[in-house]
Each structure stands twice: as structure tokens, then as C-alpha cells.
Amino acid sequence: MDRDVVVNIENVTVRYHHFEAVKNISFDVKKGDVIALIGANGSGKTTLIKALLGLLRVSQGTIWKADGLQIGYLPQNTSLQDRFFPATVEEVVSIGLLAKRKFPKFLNRDDRKKILQTLDMLRIPHLLKKRIGELSGGQQQRVLLARALVSAPEILILDEPTSALDHSMRKHFFEIVKKLNEKLNITVILVTHDIVSAGDYINRVVYLDQVIKFNDTFDAFCEHPELSPFVHTHPLKHTEGVKS
Amino acid sequence: MSFIDPWLDVIDAIFRYQFLLRAIIVGLMVAISSSLIGSFLVLKKFSMIGHGLSHVAFAGIAIGLWLDQTPLLVTVPIVVLVSVFILKLNQSVKLHGDSAIGLTAAFAMALGTILASTSGGFNVDLYSYLFGSILAVSQLDLYISIGFSAIVVITVVLFYHDFYAMTYEEEFAKVSGVKTARLNTILAILTGLAVVIGIRVIGTILISALIIFPTVIATQFNRGFKGTMIIALVSSMVLVLVGLITSIRYDLPSGSNIVVVNGIVFFAIYLYNTIRKLSQN
Ligand SMILES: Nc1ncnc2c1ncn2[C@@H]1O[C@H](COP(=O)(O)OP(=O)(O)O)[C@@H](O)[C@H]1O
Ligand SMILES: [Mg+2]
Numbered sequence: 001m002d003r004d005v006v007v008n009i010e011n012v013t014v015r016y017h018h019f020e021a022v023k024n025i026s027f028d029v030k031k032g033d034v035i036a037l038i039g040a041n042g043s044g045k046t047t048l049i050k051a052l053l054g055l056l057r058v059s060q061g062t063i064w065k066a067d068g069l070q071i072g073y074l075p076q077n078t079s080l081q082d083r084f085f086p087a088t089v090e091e092v093v094s095i096g097l098l099a100k101r102k103f104p105k106f107l108n109r110d111d112r113k114k115i116l117q118t119l120d121m122l123r124i125p126h127l128l129k130k131r132i133g134e135l136s137g138g139q140q141q142r143v144l145l146a147r148a149l150v151s152a153p154e155i156l157i158l159d160e161p162t163s164a165l166d167h168s169m170r171k172h173f174f175e176i177v178k179k180l181n182e183k184l185n186i187t188v189i190l191v192t193h194d195i196v197s198a199g200d201y202i203n204r205v206v207y208l209d210q211v212i213k214f215n216d217t218f219d220a221f222c223e224h225p226e227l228s229p230f231v232h233t234h235p236l237k238h239t240e241g242v243k244s
Numbered sequence: 245m246s247f248i249d250p251w252l253d254v255i256d257a258i259f260r261y262q263f264l265l266r267a268i269i270v271g272l273m274v275a276i277s278s279s280l281i282g283s284f285l286v287l288k289k290f291s292m293i294g295h296g297l298s299h300v301a302f303a304g305i306a307i308g309l310w311l312d313q314t315p316l317l318v319t320v321p322i323v324v325l326v327s328v329f330i331l332k333l334n335q336s337v338k339l340h341g342d343s344a345i346g347l348t349a350a351f352a353m354a355l356g357t358i359l360a361s362t363s364g365g366f367n368v369d370l371y372s373y374l375f376g377s378i379l380a381v382s383q384l385d386l387y388i389s390i391g392f393s394a395i396v397v398i399t400v401v402l403f404y405h406d407f408y409a410m411t412y413e414e415e416f417a418k419v420s421g422v423k424t425a426r427l428n429t430i431l432a433i434l435t436g437l438a439v440v441i442g443i444r445v446i447g448t449i450l451i452s453a454l455i456i457f458p459t460v461i462a463t464q465f466n467r468g469f470k471g472t473m474i475i476a477l478v479s480s481m482v483l484v485l486v487g488l489i490t491s492i493r494y495d496l497p498s499g500s501n502i503v504v505v506n507g508i509v510f511f512a513i514y515l516y517n518t519i520r521k522l523s524q525n
Contacts, residue, residue: 050415053419054418054419055415055418055419071419073416073419073420075413075415075416084463085287085412086287086462086463086466086467086468086469086471086472087408087412087468087469088468088469090468091408091412091468091469091470092412094405095405095408095409095412095413095416095417095420096420098405098409099405099406099409099416099417099420099421099422100420100421103402104402105404105405105406106405129468131466131467131468147416
């Protein structure tokens with residue numbers, strides 16, 4: 001049986017002024033997919049994701065999303081820059097719960113429990129009352145993942161989520177994503193360089209370089225004569241055990 | 245005479261003379277609304293809009309005096325409209341935030357000065373609007389400030405979480421369904437109101453300080469967002485009170501005095517934190 005399509009991207013082009021960041025992009029996301037979106041820096045991954053989220057207007061083509069699709073979003077390296085912003089971990093994660101909600105938006109006891117459970121799952125419950133600026137990059141990344149997860153989304157969109165994590169955290173991170181995908185059937189779009197760590201449960205690789213250069217299974221990607229070096233020569237593969 | 249007596253006389257006078265009581269109430273309204281709005285503006289790194297609007301308020305007052313109308317009533321729509329205008333300029337790709345504010349401020353100041361000179365120069369009235377004057381607080385000013393700060397407080401409480409989410413990370417808030425465009429417009433309008441409330445007691449020149457200082461003082465305490473806002477609110481009220489009472493006691497310009505009190509407290513706390521950090525290392 002064919003699984004439901006939850007996102008359909010049809011011939012999409014996104015421009016910044018006259019510069020075409022991505023061109024003629026078409027692909028479907030089906031329920032339960034784990035899609036790795038890869039490509040060099042500047043190849044248009046973040047642009048495509050922002051268009052999908054409605055943050056950027058598409059200049060051409062259409063993006064269709066299933067009605068009422070609940071999206072959990074982990075942006076690329078944001079909020080990590082301002083160390084002095086006064087917000088506790090609980091307050092940051094609460095955005096993921098309350099921003100979506102109808103008026104009035106106040107935390108109740110259930111919400112607090114959900115926040116704590118999500119932090120628990122990510123092994124950082126003790127950080128609840130800490131100010132986010134005091135945390136390490138890896139801890140902040142997990143807090144932002146908690147913010148994306150806390151509302152129990154149907155699809156997770158993660159833009160380079162492991163860039164600030166060390167190797168063991170990275171493995172743990174991918175295990176969590178895998179579990180979410182297998183147990184709760186959450187669809188995942190994963191922008192990553194670390195396709196090796198993520199490999200065994202990715203069911204599709206989309207390789208982007210302004211246009212889509214490749215869109216097939218992980219195995220097919222590994223056997224591809226021109227693209228497979230991306231897997232084998234990628235520096236992250238050789239950093240096992242090294243803290244980044 | 246003891247040290248205390250003159251201060252007791254001041255307190256006594258505040259309750260005996262209507263205009264002093266009015267000034268105190270208006271002062272507290274300024275403290276409340278500008279600190280609440282200031283928390284969002286400062287943490288959004290958009291607090292210079294207060295500075296820009298204070299110049300626009302000056303032009304508004306000059307226009308009001310020139311037209312021989314109640315200056316504050318003329319100023320309200322002008323400041324609110326320009327506030328929204330600056331926001332839109334800021335969002336247009338071709339103009340960055342601080343340049344939008346800078347050119348608006350300079351233009352308004354120039355316009356205000358021209359109007360003032362054609363109507364006989366900087367008279368006493370205009371001067372009192374520039375630096376604030378507690379003697380000049382009228383019954384109308386009192387009603388305007390109470391009404392406007394009620395609007396500010398109610399809006400901020402009702403939409404607290406949306407304002408906070410947008411301040412923390414606008415894109416994420418937008419993705420989550422927060423109507424950020426509308427919310428930014430509301431924030432611009434409230435900023436306009438907060439600036440206008442401050443004109444009588446603080447004066448147009450110094451009002452932006454009351455938008456910035458409370459939040460900057462509060463962030464020194466390392467709390468979360470809500471905690472920081474509450475500290476900003478309380479410290480703003482206390483410092484405005486202290487500033488007003490000392491200005492009555494020593495017959496100093498009220499606006500300047502309030503700003504100086506804020507400045508001293510900020511530097512004291514900053515110094516304390518720095519010394520403590522150094523002694524820990
Ligand atoms: N706001 C912007 N304005 C103009 N050009 C941009 C903007 N954001 C990204 N770009 C350009 O678009 C291209 C794709 O960027 P991006 O989507 O961030 O790539 P990636 O996420 O794959 O590293 C790059 O050449 C980048 O310089
Ligand atoms: Mg990117």
C-alpha cells in the first residue's frame with residue numbers, strides 16, 4: 001500500500017532578488033519517511049526548508065502540505081549566539097507548546113509535565129531552570145530539539161541539528177530521532193553532513209546543489225560512482241571519539 | 245532640623261498639592277508602560293526606535309504649539325503613525341533598522357526646530373516638553389497617561405507569550421503560527437503610546453532612557469524572561485519615584501533627575517557584578 005504524501009514540492013524555485021538559490025525542485029515526502037537533505041554549504045538546503053516552512057516565498061512552483069500538518073522545527077544554529085538573552089530552558093521549550101496554541105497562552109500543569117518529559121527524553125531534565133545562555137552549545141542544541149519535539153509534531157524538520165554535538169551526543173541524537181520515527185511514525189527531514197551516523201534508517205537521500213542532483217535510497221547513494229565519495233571522504237566520519 | 249524632615253515635607257507636599265500627586269501618578273504610568281515595552285524592544289535589539297520616536301514627539305509638540313492645539317493630542321497620532329512607518333521601513337530590504345530610525349529622527353527634529361523658530365523660538369512651553377516638568381502636568385495629561393498605560397499593560401499581559409516568543413526568535417514564532425506581522429505593528433503602536441505618556445514628566449529628549457534602562461538593569465540579575473520583565477517593571481517604578489521625589493526636594497529638572505538615578509543604579513549594579521566575578525576567578 002502506498003503511504004500518504006504529507007508534503008509535495010513541485011517545480012519550486014526560490015530567488016533572493018535575482019539570485020536563484022534553488023531551482024526546479026520537485027519531490028514528495030511521505031508519512032514515515034526519513035529524508036536526508038545533503039549538499040555543500042550554500043547549496044540551498046536552508047533556503048528550501050524555509051520555503052517549505054512558509055518563511056520564504058517561492059518564486060515559482062508550489063509547495064503543498066497536508067491539512068493541519070504539525071511541524072516541529074529546529075533551525076540552523078540560531079539563538080546560540082546571544083549568551084545574555086534572559087530566558088530559562090523551560091521558557092524556551094514552552095515556545096514550542098504555547099506558540100501554536102489558541103488564546104490564552106499560559107503554561108498549565110500538564111504543559112510543565114510535558115516539558116519535563118521531553119527534557120527527560122533528551123537527558124537534560126536538570127537544566128529546566130537554567131538560563132539558556134549559560135549552557136554549552138550541545139546542551140543548547142538539545143534544548144532547541146526539545147522545543148521542536150514538545151508539541152508532538154507529525155513531521156520534524158531539522159537543519160544541521162548535530163553540528164554543535166560531540167560524537168556520543170550525536171549518536172544519541174540520531175537514536176532519539178530513529179526511535180521517534182519507528183515508534184511514533186514521525187516523518188523526518190534531516191539536513192546533515194553526518195549521513196554516516198544517520199545512515200541506517202534514512203530511507204531517502206536528496207542531494208542538493210541548487211538543483212536536485214540525486215534523489216534515491218541510501219544504498220543507491222552509497223553505490224553512486226560520483227556521489228559516494230561524499231560519504232567516504234566526509235571529515236565527520238573520521239572524528240569518532242573526538243569531542244568537537 | 246534632622247535629615248529626615250525635609251523629605252517628610254516633600255511627602256506631605258505631594259499629598260497636599262494636586263499637581264505634585266498628578267506628577268507622581270503620571271511618573272508611575274511612564275515607569276510601567278515604558279519598562280514593559282522596553283523589555284521587548286531592548287531584547288529584540290530594536291530599542292533605538294524609542295530614541296527616534298522621542299524626536300518625532302518633539303516635532304509633534306512643536307506642530308501642536310504651532311497650530312495652537314493641545315500638543316499632546318496632536319502628538320499621539322503622529323508618533324503612533326511614524327512608529328509603524330519606521331517598522332515598515334525597517335522591514336523593507338533596502339533600509340536597515342538604525343538608518344530608518346536615524347533619518348526619521350533627524351527629519352523630525354529639523355521640522356520641529358523650524359516650526360519652533362517661526363513661532364517665536366524655543367519658548368518656555370516647548371522647553372518644558374523637552375526636559376519634562378512636573379509643574380506642568382495637567383488633568384488631561386493624567387487621564388491620557390492612565391488610559392494609555394492601561395492599554396499597554398492589558399495588551400502586554402494578554403499577548404505576553406506571543407511577544408516573548410517573537411522576541412526570542414521571530415522566525416520560529418512565525419513558523420509556529422504566531423502572527424508576527426500583526427504583533428510587530430501592535431508593538432510599534434504601544435511604543436508610540438509609551439513615548440507619548442513619558443513626554444510630560446520625562447520630556448521628549450530623555451524618554452528613550454526609560455525604555456532602555458529598566459531592562460538593562462534587570463538583565464544584570466541573570467533571570468529568565470518573565471523574571472527579567474518583573475524586575476524591570478519594579479525597578480523602573482521605584483527609580484522613577486526616587487527620581488521624582490529627589491527632584492522635588494532639590495528643585496531639579498524631573499526628567500534629567502530620573503535618568504541620572506537610573507544611570508547611577510545601573511552602574512552600581514554593573515560594578516558590583518563585575519567585582520564579584522573578578523573575585524571569584
Ligand atoms: N537572505 C539571503 N539573501 C541573499 N542570499 C542568500 C540569503 N540566504 C542565503 N542566500 C544565498 O543562497 C544560497 C543558499 O544558501 P543556504 O540555503 O543557506 O545554503 P545551505 O543551507 O545549503 O548552506 C547561498 O549562496 C547563500 O549565499
Ligand atoms: Mg544551511
